Amino acid sequence: MGHTLQIAVDAKDPHAQADWWAETLGWSVEPTDEAFVRRMVAEGHASASDTTEHHGRLVWRKGAAICPTEQLGLTPRQRVLFQAVPEAKTVKNRVHWDLNLEGGDKDALRAALESRGATFLYQASEGPFAWYTMADPEGNEFCFG
Incomplete structure (x- = not known):
């Protein structure tokens, strides 16, 4: 089922x-x-x-x-x-969204999302992978890289 x-x-x-x-x-x-x-x-x-x-x-x-x-x-x-x-949201999300850029430019996406109300939180990396963590207009965290 x-x-x-x-x-x-x-x-x-x-x-x-x-x-x-x-x-x-x-x-x-x-x-x-x-x-x-x-x-x-x-x-x-x-x-x-x-x-x-x-x-x-x-x-x-x-x-x-x-x-x-x-x-x-x-x-x-x-x-x-x-x-x-x-x-209102008051603490860190226990679940967040990871967006797959599928080869897109993460800096351009960051700028576009910020222009629409998202907030840049931090950049992180692990091994060869690097990503941005941001918050949507209500503060929900999401990542992409």
């Missing part, structure tokens, strides 16, 4: 995080079915306060997900869910 994996990431602003990571990974933000959201509110399963507008679309306030563009609408699929939490 196989399993699928969804990674859930706590976020102060799940929609902004989904936008940022989708652009960073070259993935897509999963679209929200606005008619479904409206129906859930109309039937009393949710309230208008459970929703918000993001980029002119009605969405669930507490979450946004991303996946590889070619997997949009497929089940199963790789998926990262950003879920709203009230508290």
Whole structure:
């Protein structure tokens, strides 16, 4: 029996995080079915306060997900869910993301990510491998090299 994996990431602003990571990974933000959201509110399963507008679309306030563009609408699929939490990140992540540059220029990527709100934390190396550790706009650590 196989399993699928969804990674859930706590976020102060799940929609902004989904936008940022989708652009960073070259993935897509999963679209929200606005008619479904409206129906859930109309039937009393949710309230208008459970929703918000993001980029002119009605969405669930507490979450946004991303996946590889070619997997949009497929089940199963790789998926990262950003879920709203009230508290800000305060300590080092126990899990972080490693991005594979696939031959790209790490200095150019660092500059591009910093221009979009990422923070450079440090450079490290082990043997012949060197990488940068950075934080996304909400402080979640990730590496690439």
